[in-house]
Amino acid sequence: MAPFLDRLGQPTFLARLVAIILRVTAALIALLSLTIFFKVGKLTFELPTNRVLGGIFFEVLFVMAVYAAVHVLVIRARDIETLKSNDTYAISILALLVKMAGEAYGGFMLFMSLGGGLFVWFTNQHIGNILGPVVRALFPGANEDPSFMGGIQLMATGVLISIGALVFAYAAAQMLSLLVRQPARNGGSQQFPTADLNQPYRSRFGSG
Numbered sequence: 001m002a003p004f005l006d007r008l009g010q011p012t013f014l015a016r017l018v019a020i021i022l023r024v025t026a027a028l029i030a031l032l033s034l035t036i037f038f039k040v041g042k043l044t045f046e047l048p049t050n051r052v053l054g055g056i057f058f059e060v061l062f063v064m065a066v067y068a069a070v071h072v073l074v075i076r077a078r079d080i081e082t083l084k085s086n087d088t089y090a091i092s093i094l095a096l097l098v099k100m101a102g103e104a105y106g107g108f109m110l111f112m113s114l115g116g117g118l119f120v121w122f123t124n125q126h127i128g129n130i131l132g133p134v135v136r137a138l139f140p141g142a143n144e145d146p147s148f149m150g151g152i153q154l155m156a157t158g159v160l161i162s163i164g165a166l167v168f169a170y171a172a173a174q175m176l177s178l179l180v181r182q183p184a185r186n187g188g189s190q191q192f193p194t195a196d197l198n199q200p201y202r203s204r205f206g207s208g
Contacts, residue, residue, distance in 0.1 A: 011085035018093055022077035022100075026070045033066040040130050047123060054122025058130070061115030068107030076100035088179070095176035102169020105138070106162040112139055113158015120151035127154065 007013045037059065044055025080096050083089060116127040116139075126146045131139060139158075 011083070011089035015080050015083050015089065015093060018097070019077040019081040022073045022080070026073040026077070029073070030066060030070050033062070036130065036135065037062060043130060051123045054119045057122065058115040058119040061111045061118070065108045065111035065115065068111060069104040072100055072104040072107060076103075091176055091179050095173045098176065099169050099173040102165045102167075102172075106166040106169075109139070109158050109165065110162040113155050113162070116158070117151040117155035120146055120154060121148060126150070 008017075040055055040059055040062065044052055044059070047055060076096055076099070080093055083092055083096075086092070112135075119125070119127060119130070124146050127139075128136065
């Protein structure tokens, strides 16, 4: 363990390790999401013709939700990997991880709530029929009300949770960034470079 612990103390190695873990996590999320995708597809084919549209809408928005979460992990993995080495590199990595969690969860919740609401409206079934236990735990807006108002409540709850997650994550990341800048405010002669927590998304297919 001694050599491994020594390597963990190196900013470049730790940043690269975290970036690799994030990419692997993104791949696992994409693979595990196929379970729900095929489950909804099977249910959609069993629905009456006038209710099929609800399953199709949910499938499209579910794909967008998974893509949003996975792409956020990939982008933030790249940002962490390119962090500048400094004495507060671990706090900079943590700040990006907190922000990433809010972005991924917020994007996922936004699309899932919209898709879930449309599913309820068109199929007259509650969303719990198609969500696994893990997704249900991440989706507290999911209820057992298959009515029109239940769909509206599902959408509204999901959007509010999405916004709340983003605000909380950004605020927490900014608080962590203050810890990084603390030495300079205390009159220290050295100011450490930090991660740019306000940088826009950069798609791997082009600039955002």
